[in-house]
Amino acid sequence: MATLPVFLYNTLMDYLLFVITTLSIPAAGYALLRGIFGRSDGSSPLERLVFSFALGIGSLDVSMMFLSRISVPTNASTMIAAMASLPVAVLLTRLAYERILHTGNARKDPRATMPSFRGRESALFALLLALTVFLKTFFLVSAGLPTATDLGHHMYWSKVIAETGELPRYEKITIEDAGEGRTKLTDPQPISDFIIGEHLPFAAIAILSGASFLSAFPVSFLLLVNLLSVCAVFLVATRFAEHLSLPERFSPARIGLGALLFAGPLFSIASPEAKFVSGGVVGNLFGDFLIPLALLAFLRAFAESSPRLLGLGILLSFTLAYTHHLSVLILAISLAITLLLLITTRRRKIRDLGRRMFRLLLSPFAILTIVFAGLFFLFVMKPTYIENNAVTTAIGTATKATRTGLTFAEASGSTGASRMAIGLAALLAIVASTGSRKSDAFAFLAGWAGALLIATLHPGWMKLDIPSDRVGNYLSFPFSVLAGTALAGFPAILRSDRLRTFLPGQLFLFASLVLFSFAAWEGLQDNQASLPTSAKAQDTLETFASAEYLAARSLPSDVFLKDHNYITADSWMKIFFMRDYAYPLSRAYFKRYEDEAKPREQCTLRMVSTPNLPEGRACFEDLGVNLVAVNPAYDAEQFERSSDFSRIYSSTAVQVYERIR
Amino acid sequence: MNASADNRNGSGIIRFFRADTAPVTFVIASFVVASGILFFLVDRGLDPDLNKDWWTLSFETRDQSSLSFRITNHSSASRFEYVVSDPIGTVDSGSVTTDKGSESLITVPTPAGSGRTTVIVTPENGMPKSVYRERP
Numbered sequence: 140m141a142t143l144p145v146f147l148y149n150t151l152m153d154y155l156l157f158v159i160t161t162l163s164i165p166a167a168g169y170a171l172l173r174g175i176f177g178r179s180d181g182s183s184p185l186e187r188l189v190f191s192f193a194l195g196i197g198s199l200d201v202s203m204m205f206l207s208r209i210s211v212p213t214n215a216s217t218m219i220a221a222m223a224s225l226p227v228a229v230l231l232t233r234l235a236y237e238r239i240l241h242t243g244n245a246r247k248d249p250r251a252t253m254p255s256f257r258g259r260e261s262a263l264f265a266l267l268l269a270l271t272v273f274l275k276t277f278f279l280v281s282a283g284l285p286t287a288t289d290l291g292h293h294m295y296w297s298k299v300i301a302e303t304g305e306l307p308r309y310e311k312i313t314i315e316d317a318g319e320g321r322t323k324l325t326d327p328q329p330i331s332d333f334i335i336g337e338h339l340p341f342a343a344i345a346i347l348s349g350a351s352f353l354s355a356f357p358v359s360f361l362l363l364v365n366l367l368s369v370c371a372v373f374l375v376a377t378r379f380a381e382h383l384s385l386p387e388r389f390s391p392a393r394i395g396l397g398a399l400l401f402a403g404p405l406f407s408i409a410s411p412e413a414k415f416v417s418g419g420v421v422g423n424l425f426g427d428f429l430i431p432l433a434l435l436a437f438l439r440a441f442a443e444s445s446p447r448l449l450g451l452g453i454l455l456s457f458t459l460a461y462t463h464h465l466s467v468l469i470l471a472i473s474l475a476i477t478l479l480l481l482i483t484t485r486r487r488k489i490r491d492l493g494r495r496m497f498r499l500l501l502s503p504f505a506i507l508t509i510v511f512a513g514l515f516f517l518f519v520m521k522p523t524y525i526e527n528n529a530v531t532t533a534i535g536t537a538t539k540a541t542r543t544g545l546t547f548a549e550a551s552g553s554t555g556a557s558r559m560a561i562g563l564a565a566l567l568a569i570v571a572s573t574g575s576r577k578s579d580a581f582a583f584l585a586g587w588a589g590a591l592l593i594a595t596l597h598p599g600w601m602k603l604d605i606p607s608d609r610v611g612n613y614l615s616f617p618f619s620v621l622a623g624t625a626l627a628g629f630p631a632i633l634r635s636d637r638l639r640t641f642l643p644g645q646l647f648l649f650a651s652l653v654l655f656s657f658a659a660w661e662g663l664q665d666n667q668a669s670l671p672t673s674a675k676a677q678d679t680l681e682t683f684a685s686a687e688y689l690a691a692r693s694l695p696s697d698v699f700l701k702d703h704n705y706i707t708a709d710s711w712m713k714i715f716f717m718r719d720y721a722y723p724l725s726r727a728y729f730k731r732y733e734d735e736a737k738p739r740e741q742c743t744l745r746m747v748s749t750p751n752l753p754e755g756r757a758c759f760e761d762l763g764v765n766l767v768a769v770n771p772a773y774d775a776e777q778f779e780r781s782s783d784f785s786r787i788y789s790s791t792a793v794q795v796y797e798r799i800r
Numbered sequence: 801m802n803a804s805a806d807n808r809n810g811s812g813i814i815r816f817f818r819a820d821t822a823p824v825t826f827v828i829a830s831f832v833v834a835s836g837i838l839f840f841l842v843d844r845g846l847d848p849d850l851n852k853d854w855w856t857l858s859f860e861t862r863d864q865s866s867l868s869f870r871i872t873n874h875s876s877a878s879r880f881e882y883v884v885s886d887p888i889g890t891v892d893s894g895s896v897t898t899d900k901g902s903e904s905l906i907t908v909p910t911p912a913g914s915g916r917t918t919v920i921v922t923p924e925n926g927m928p929k930s931v932y933r934e935r936p
Contacts, residue, residue, distance in 0.1 A: 273916035
């Protein structure tokens, strides 16, 4: 048993290496950002931080994919060289360019800077962020152990990269019908569920810092992504407010703080927030981070006529395309609806609109970025869902009841009724305001919110065949922006002279307080309902110990089956074997065996539930399964009754049975 | 002392909040603090001995003819009684002391005969566990 000082020292070393490695990602991204924009990008320091992290992730992904393409093993030294080369090359080019043209001391365009953010507002930002971090960390302290199924799956692939130095082939063994009632194990078959960008950052951190995947590092990294997503929502709201053509008394900084309230401390635990962090829903978390950032870049590019910002938006979209298929689809739909709104609200100035867009798209930097993305796609690597032609599975008529759309009540429940209601009120108020309706920001904001509402409530209108609750998870951020606009807008409305002569200000003040209280109560209630009830540390350790025991004694001929229903952290067992994504085989959730829309093999069910019946015995013979892990509280009896099995491992939460031949 | 100048400039903390970089500092500081807390507490959660009470019993090898077994102890008990029996009777018995965080390997002679040979281990003040081999 490690003494406390040794424990603290080991943990401290792991933690410091993790922090240094993680913060090197935005450092690389900042070098790239500086190289692209020089000194005058018109961004606030917080915008630069968030953009830097996103560009750092993109740079890391590109570097590791490129290394794989040229068959160079990915280890610490090659990774550092590859990660540093692109940002350094771009930065050096920029410095040389500035020196040659003597533009290094160019004044910043004052119109392009972030809206003013005074001391009180800065303090409120700190308070809201501190509250957000406190609530998420409080939740993750007990829910942050490596137990979540999805996180276990993702860390397997990241460990493949870290151990082999190569990018994985996304494939797995399956059980299929061999005819005449028999079954067989196939060779590894391609799977489209995973995209490389979900695994590269974790692999990179593990390679560079030596961190174990069975530690706090995956969850800590995802927490950072989630926090930066919240910051992205704040920034998006502030910029949208700046470009919404609102009266001067509507402070963009306060609208940003309103959005931060709704995206931060309120509803901070339920999906897609801290629960997605502990659950390891990696793709969605990156999507929630990159979608608002890409929209921010595109809005600013359009509003400020900046080709570099357009290029930034393209790079962020490109990073997203290699990270999460659903998120890139959501972004594409949002931009399509945005374009439609831009055209619709500018019918009389359509030529101007066209000219602005072409001037941006045909600028040298935008063309350079598009060419880079295209060459990478064609000659380095395509995303898995393109290679496996999986795109068509998401398009078309819904194949299941869960993909036909949520009801409005269900969507409100998922997003938060107060956030949805207040957000919709803000959207309608903006639509009613002629000046705001014709602004660039309205098209982007309404495009984002509108696209998601349609995709959630009526996916058939867009021919989408995707689980509707997954799409509904994306509603929270645009509605945080809208709700924040409404919340910060009320005091501004109170100050309106026209309104004061029409209705008492006290009435609106009372209404504002009621609205705020409703939102706060619902958001905090949602947090309280999402808190976990008990720690699973001991059960998790017992699962890991059983896997470690078997892995140390495994034979090439072994075929191991475990139960997913009652063993804690069972999806992490594969990390001890590193044999195949689907190894050990798994008895899945019982309802999956009854799913008529997606029939599946029954052997994994029979071998655990009824090992002594003829069908169960036939499965053991066909598949060669000789090891079974179960939770003795639920599944020991059927094995104890049989003389076909020895019990070779026993703990409170896991027992392992070996079938004798 | 120029009190009016000091008031105009504000104290250090007010100047800090007025700085453009304050939000960046908060975000990075929040991440550093939160991840520190998570690392410390999750690592404590994953320590097999710290505030834990469990133990495991297993056969040492996959060899069907071997009955040697291992006790891995992460519990408060330290004394374990064991009995090895087959269909005929008791093959071996004894006790072993295994401290928390330690393991004990007990070698048992393999009896002749077939059937289920069971190893039952009972900790002091605890519930027993067993492993067994079906020997054809």
